[in-house]
Amino acid sequence: MDVLSGRATEATSDDAPQQVQVLLTTHSPQLAAGAALEAMTMVVEHRTFPLGKEHTRLDADDYDFLRRFLDATKANLFFARALIVVEGDGENLLLPAIAEKVGRPLRSHGVSIVNVGHRGLFRYSRILQRKDGDAIPIPVAPIPDRDIPPKEAKWLVGERKTEDELGASEIDKRIKTLRRDTGDPVEAFIAGNWTLEFDLALQPGLAADVHQAVQLAQTTSRNPVRLRKIGERAKKAYADWLEEGKTAVEIAALIYQPVFNKKASKAEVAEQLAAILRARSETPEVMRTLLPSYLVNAIDYVTGAYVPGAPEFATNGNDEPDEEETDTEEIPSSVATDPA
Structure with a gap:
């Protein structure tokens, strides 16, 4: 990819190799991870979706972030029929088993799990959101932790504030932050209480x-x-x-x-x-009643419940980056589930 990119760069001297235009099609996450996101175009259902800055809902610093951290374990997002985006290894390893138990195996539905290894889930999901509202028809389900301990866990968390100490307005603000970048085809499914x-x-x-x-x-x-x-x-x-x-x-x-x-x-x-x-x-019907509803809803969303519609883009009204989105520390993640 570096060689091809170099040949496509405008010549800077008379003795430099002649500039050429390169068109490369691939189903390889490894090659996709090595390409500049701005130069990529996704082809979905016979339609093309350029991923340049003028087309996606990514911010300028998102492109810088993804240039560093969008490796082959995450680049399978370009080749899946649907995506679940998770914060860590627990969700990455457990969700396939849960999906099987509710009768919606992820592999047979072409669903990839992208384990980002940190809280910046929307840095990846925004790749598939369009500024013009013409959504890429690939449902994306980020599953963030709510990260609010209940009062019964005060003995465990120490000085950290529990739900009863935060107040309704602070809790509402946190939930809005977790949902601020939802919008077709992205729908967030937030943990009901604390963590998975x-x-x-x-x-x-x-x-x-x-x-x-x-x-x-x-x-x-x-x-x-x-x-x-x-x-x-x-x-x-x-x-x-x-x-x-x-x-x-x-x-x-x-x-x-x-x-x-x-x-x-x-x-x-x-x-x-x-x-x-x-x-x-x-049975799958019984397992659905035993599991947290947000997990069941997320699995349903990426395995058939999503309906393209491009609703108004949701926001919390705050243009400043939130803490979850500015944390760029990358934690090594496991190999993501390959699309079927």
Whole structure:
């Protein structure tokens, strides 16, 4: 890509190679990651969509950011039929299993998961939004954490403000920030309470499984007997909490504690929980009632519920970058799900 780009650059001296025009078509995320975003054109349903600054809803600093961080694991967004954009490894590893359990496997619907490894989800989703409102018909579902701990987790978060300490106006401002860049074809599906893991632990039909996954994620042993004992202890602890009369939120905070304190990695918890969920025998209809609704809605959106329409572009009315969008620290991400 560097060689082709160099040949397409205007000659600066008489002895420089003659400038040529280069047209390259590809289905390769590796080649797409090496190309300048401004020079790219997507072809979707026999229509062309240039990705230059005059066409997309990307800001100038977004192009600089993406030039540094749009690698091959994220460039599959150019070749998918639909996209889910997530903050980290937990969602990246767990969502395919959840989609299978609700009868909407992502691979068979051509859905890619793009794990950006940080909070700037909309830096990627804005690539597919158009200034003229003529949307690229590829549904995009960013799934950001709500990041507001409940008051029952005050003992866990310390000085960090909990939901009861923030007030309605501050919470509303945060939610608007998380939704400020929605608009055809992008729809945000925000965690209902705190984070993905906490929200799953909050569901009565899943809490015991999440607790078991968190406990298993803290051991390096692969001894079947030891792993079975860990699972049995986790089930007993959950039963004891119920018998003690603890609320669902209190139990979720206890389950989430090792994840919050980084004693259990989110990636390992996701792997363990994915295996546990795949072993469950409930029908897709039943699983839908057990899971957080925002996850089910996000999966439905990218697997058939999206209807192109280009509604008015949503904004929070603040032209200044938000904290989530200015954090450019890149965290290594896992290989994203390949489109079918």
